[in-house]
Amino acid sequence: MTMNGSSSPAPVEVAPPPRHRPPWPSGLQANGSLGLGVLAAIGLLVWVGVNGYKQTLLVTAATYALIALGMYVPFVLAGSLSLAYGAYASIGGYAVALISTETGLPLWFGWLIGPVIAAVAAVVLGLATRRLSGFYLVAVTLLFSEAFQNYLSNASFTGGNAGLASFRSLDVFGWHPSNEQLIIASAAVVCVVAFLLNRLRLSPWGIVVRSMREVPSAVEAAGTRVPILNLVALAMGAGIGALAGALFTQMSGSIQPNTFTLNLVFLAIFMPIIGGTGTPWGAVLGALIVVELTLNLPSLHTSGTLLVSLGVLLIMLVAPRGVLGYLDTGRKELMRALTPTKGTDG
Amino acid sequence: MTDPQLWISAAELGCFFGLLALSYYVVLAGTGFFNFAIGPYAMVGGLSAAWLVLEHGFELWLAVAIAVVATMALAAVTELAVVRPVQRRSGRSELPALVAVTAVLFAIEQLAGVIFGYTTLPGQELLNIQPITFGTSVILPSDLLLGIVTIVVFGGMALWVRLSRTGRLLRAVGDSRDAAALLGLPVNRIRLVAFVLSGLLAAVAGLLFAPKAGVSSTSGLDWALSGFLALVVGGTATVWAPLIGGLILGALQVFIPFYFGGPSLSYLLLVLAIVFFAFRPQGIFARRVRV
Numbered sequence: 001m002t003m004n005g006s007s008s009p010a011p012v013e014v015a016p017p018p019r020h021r022p023p024w025p026s027g028l029q030a031n032g033s034l035g036l037g038v039l040a041a042i043g044l045l046v047w048v049g050v051n052g053y054k055q056t057l058l059v060t061a062a063t064y065a066l067i068a069l070g071m072y073v074p075f076v077l078a079g080s081l082s083l084a085y086g087a088y089a090s091i092g093g094y095a096v097a098l099i100s101t102e103t104g105l106p107l108w109f110g111w112l113i114g115p116v117i118a119a120v121a122a123v124v125l126g127l128a129t130r131r132l133s134g135f136y137l138v139a140v141t142l143l144f145s146e147a148f149q150n151y152l153s154n155a156s157f158t159g160g161n162a163g164l165a166s167f168r169s170l171d172v173f174g175w176h177p178s179n180e181q182l183i184i185a186s187a188a189v190v191c192v193v194a195f196l197l198n199r200l201r202l203s204p205w206g207i208v209v210r211s212m213r214e215v216p217s218a219v220e221a222a223g224t225r226v227p228i229l230n231l232v233a234l235a236m237g238a239g240i241g242a243l244a245g246a247l248f249t250q251m252s253g254s255i256q257p258n259t260f261t262l263n264l265v266f267l268a269i270f271m272p273i274i275g276g277t278g279t280p281w282g283a284v285l286g287a288l289i290v291v292e293l294t295l296n297l298p299s300l301h302t303s304g305t306l307l308v309s310l311g312v313l314l315i316m317l318v319a320p321r322g323v324l325g326y327l328d329t330g331r332k333e334l335m336r337a338l339t340p341t342k343g344t345d346g
Numbered sequence: 347m348t349d350p351q352l353w354i355s356a357a358e359l360g361c362f363f364g365l366l367a368l369s370y371y372v373v374l375a376g377t378g379f380f381n382f383a384i385g386p387y388a389m390v391g392g393l394s395a396a397w398l399v400l401e402h403g404f405e406l407w408l409a410v411a412i413a414v415v416a417t418m419a420l421a422a423v424t425e426l427a428v429v430r431p432v433q434r435r436s437g438r439s440e441l442p443a444l445v446a447v448t449a450v451l452f453a454i455e456q457l458a459g460v461i462f463g464y465t466t467l468p469g470q471e472l473l474n475i476q477p478i479t480f481g482t483s484v485i486l487p488s489d490l491l492l493g494i495v496t497i498v499v500f501g502g503m504a505l506w507v508r509l510s511r512t513g514r515l516l517r518a519v520g521d522s523r524d525a526a527a528l529l530g531l532p533v534n535r536i537r538l539v540a541f542v543l544s545g546l547l548a549a550v551a552g553l554l555f556a557p558k559a560g561v562s563s564t565s566g567l568d569w570a571l572s573g574f575l576a577l578v579v580g581g582t583a584t585v586w587a588p589l590i591g592g593l594i595l596g597a598l599q600v601f602i603p604f605y606f607g608g609p610s611l612s613y614l615l616l617v618l619a620i621v622f623f624a625f626r627p628q629g630i631f632a633r634r635v636r637v
Contacts, residue, residue: 079439081441081444124620125620128620128624129624133379133440134441134444135380136578138382139574139575139619139623140619142567143571143612143619147612147615147616151609153609213439266448266452269445269448270449303460305456306457306460309449309456310453310457312449313446313449316442316445316449317427320435
C-alpha cells in the first residue's frame with residue numbers, strides 16, 4: 001500500500017544508481033511527529049480542563065487510541081487482522097480489577113500481568129492459524145472474543161454480569177496521583193506508545209515486518225521465520241490492547257464483561273484507516289475522530305457509528321492514505337511552494 | 347441423544363449453516379477468498395422481509411421478492427463498489443480484501459440497525475400448513491420448507507457447477523485468475539455472478555431460518571461465523587461438503603448445550619475452530635491434487 005518506487009521517466013538510461021540514502025530521514029520524522037503529537041495532547045488537556053464529562057471523553061479517547069495502536073502493530077505493520085482486542089482489553093482490565101479486589105499485591109502488578117496474559121492468548125490463537133490466510137485468524141479471534149465474554153459473564157470470581165468495581169486507588173511507590181494527574185498521564189501514555197511504535201516502524205525490525213506484509217516469501221527466503229515474526233507482532237499488539245483495558249478500568253473504577261464491545265473492535269480497525277496508516281499517529285488521530293463522531297456529537301446519536309463505517313468504506317476507495325497522509329502531502333506541497341526552486345527532494 | 351425433536355433441531359440448524367456455507371463456497375470458488383459479509387446478507391434477507399410485512403403491511407410474497415432482490419443487489423454492490431476497486435488498487439495480497447469485507451460486514455450491520463431498528467423481529471412463515479406430528483415430535487412447516495429447499499438448492503448447485511458453462515468458468519476463474527484472464531475468460535463477469543449467487547443463497551437461508559428464533563440487525567456476525575466454520579469443517583472437495591459440515595456443526599450446536607449447559611457452546615466453537623484450523627484446515631472432504 002505504501003512505498004511506491006520512484007521510477008525514472010527516461011527509459012533509455014540503464015539501471016538507476018542504487019540509492020544509499022534511505023528514503024525517509026528516520027530520526028527526524030519520528031521526533032517531529034512526537035512534537036506535534038505532544039502539542040496536540042497539551043491542547044486537548046487544556047480544552048478538557050476540569051470538566052468531568054470532557055475528562056471521561058478524553059480517557060475514552062486515550063483507551064480507543066491505545067487499542068488502535070495495539071491493533072496497528074499486527075494489522076498495519078505485519079498485515080494480519082486480529083479481532084480479539086475486546087478480549088485483550090478485558091484481560092487487562094480484569095487483571096487490574098482482580099489484583100485490586102482479591103489480592104493485596106501492588107496495583108502496578110495488575111498493569112504488568114494483564115498484557116502478559118493477553119500476549120500469551122494472542123500467541124495461542126496465532127499459532128493455530130500460523131500457516132493459514134488472514135480470514136482464519138479473523139474467525140478464530142472473533143470466536144475467542146465471544147467465548148471469553150461468555151466466560152467472564154458466567155465465572156464466579158469475575159463478578160458475573162455485574163462485573164467488578166470499587167478498586168484501590170493507584171499507588172506508584174508511595175505516590176498517589178490525583179485524578180487530574182492521571183488524566184495527564186493517560187494522554188502521556190498514548191504519546192509515548194505512539195512514539196515508540198513509530199520508532200519501531202522505522203527500525204530494522206519494523207522494516208522486516210513491513211516487507212513481510214508485502215512479500216512474505218521473500219522474507220522467508222532471506223532466512224527470517226515469517227510465522228514467528230507474525231506471532232511477535234500479534235503478541236505485542238495484544239499487550240498494548242491489554243494496557244488500554246487496564247487504563248480504562250483504573251480510570252472508570254469498574255469493569256463489566258461487555259465494557260469492551262465488538263463494535264469498539266471494528267471501530268479500532270477503522271481508526272488507522274481514517275487517520276492514515278503511514279504512521280501510528282494516524283491511529284491516534286483516527287481514535288479522536290471516532291470518539292468525536294460516535295460519542296461527542298449529540299446530533300449524530302446512533303448514526304455516528306454508521307457514519308464512521310460508511311466513511312471508512314469511502315476512505316478506502318478514494319483516499320487510502322487517510323487524513324495524515326493527505327496533510328503530509330499538503331505540507332510538502334506548501335514547503336515546495338515556499339522554498340525557491342533549487343532541486344527536488346527524492 | 348435419542349429424542350427425535352433434538353435431531354429435528356439439529357437438522358434444521360444444519361441445513362441453515364449448510365446454505366450459508368454454500369454461499370461462502372460459491373464466492374470462494376470464484377474469487378479465492380471468504381466473504382464474511384454473507385452473514386449480514388442473510389440477516390438482511392430475513393429482517394427486511396419481516397420488516398416490510400410487519401411495519402409496512404406489504405404482501406408476504408412481494409416482501410420476500412423485494413428482500414431477495416435487495417440482498418442480491420447488496421452482494422453485487424459489495425463486489426462492484428468495494429472489493430473490486432480495493433483489489434485493483436492494491437494488487438493480489440489478501441489483506442485489503444479482508445479489511446474490505448470486514449468493513450462491509452460492519453457497515454451492513456449498522457445500516458440495518460438504523461433502517462430496520464434494533465429490535466428482534468419474528469421471521470415470516472412462508473408455508474401455511476399444519477405442523478406434522480409423529481409421536482411426541484413436531485416438524486414445523488418452516489423446518490420442512492428449509493429442509494426441502496436445502497436439498498433442492500444443493501442438488502441444483504451440484505448440477506450447475508458441473509454442467510453449466512458459467513459453473514465451469516467459475517471453477518476456472520477461482521483456480522487461477524491470471525490464467526483465466528490470459529485465456530480471455532470474462533473474469534469480472536464471473537466474479538459478479540458468484541457474488542450475486544451467494545447473495546441469493548444467503549437471502550434464502552436467512553428468510554427460511556428467521557422463523558426459528560427471529561432476526562435482528564446483530565444476527566449477521568454469528569451467522570457469518572457459523573457459515574465459515576461449517577465450510578471449514580466440511581471442506582471444499584465437492585458442492586455437498588459444505589452441507590456435511592453444516593450438519594455436523596448443527597448437531598454440535600444442539601447437543602452440546604443440551605448436555606453441558608448454555609455457555610459451553612461458545613467454548614466448543616472456539617475449540618472446534620482451533621482444532622480444525624491447526625490440524626485440518628482443508629476440512630473433512632478435501633480435494634487431493636496429484637502433482
